Amino acid sequence: MSNSVTKLCVLISGNGSNLQAIIDEIKAGRLNAEISGVISNRPTAYGLERAKEAGINAVCLDHTGFDSRESYDGALKAQIEAFGADCVVLAGFMRILTPEFVDSFAGKLVNIHPSLLPKYKGLNTHQRAIDNGDKEHGVSVHFVTPELDGGPVIIQSRVPVFEDDTASDLAERVQEQERRIYPLVLSWFSAGRLSMRNNKAVLDEQELPESGYASD
Numbered sequence: 001m002s003n004s005v006t007k008l009c010v011l012i013s014g015n016g017s018n019l020q021a022i023i024d025e026i027k028a029g030r031l032n033a034e035i036s037g038v039i040s041n042r043p044t045a046y047g048l049e050r051a052k053e054a055g056i057n058a059v060c061l062d063h064t065g066f067d068s069r070e071s072y073d074g075a076l077k078a079q080i081e082a083f084g085a086d087c088v089v090l091a092g093f094m095r096i097l098t099p100e101f102v103d104s105f106a107g108k109l110v111n112i113h114p115s116l117l118p119k120y121k122g123l124n125t126h127q128r129a130i131d132n133g134d135k136e137h138g139v140s141v142h143f144v145t146p147e148l149d150g151g152p153v154i155i156q157s158r159v160p161v162f163e164d165d166t167a168s169d170l171a172e173r174v175q176e177q178e179r180r181i182y183p184l185v186l187s188w189f190s191a192g193r194l195s196m197r198n199n200k201a202v203l204d205e206q207e208l209p210e211s212g213y214a215s216d
Helices: 017-027 046-053 069-082 099-104 125-131 167-190
Strands: 006-012 033-040 058-060 087-090 109-113 136-143 153-160 194-197 200-203
Touching: 006 017, 006 046, 006 167, 017 033, 017 046, 017 167, 033 046, 033 069, 033 167, 046 058, 069 099, 087 167, 109 167, 125 136, 125 167, 136 167, 153 167, 153 200, 167 194
Parallel strands: 006 033, 006 087, 033 058, 087 109
Antiparallel strands: 109 136, 136 153, 194 200
């Protein structure tokens, strides 16, 4: 592959459905990138098997083997650097990262979060949307900053909330959108069109609004 191909390191904790979407887009030639490595903090994460089946280097850094968040993040940083990553992709990585780690990858660290940020930072977003009687819910891709789920939004996709929805129903609807918009964002990054400047997401030299690039 040419040197212009962006190297991604994907961090996971579970099933790896977004990882699979990225693998599929690369294989289809729609995303000019390669996944140089996949890292999980959980040895049972099925995403590790997805990576191996695709011939991608897959490593488990089990967080239970470290005595502090700082020591874990130091090992994580070293592994990402060993993979030569240009962009670090959080795809269901269920760890709060230290500010030092985040700052070391500033502008190269992206995350997908199952809510329309700034609504519902943290966990249990689907049930919280239902409990609050929301008529719409969705997903956000954003640059990562030290504030939890607080970095500048790149894109959001919205889904309806129906009266008889369960959290599982809503999660399934949101995940369909996740698999569509995450590879799109990575294609922008890989093409040099997307960056973070002054804590703002910038696409094609234009600062994006707080809700990111409009996507319905």
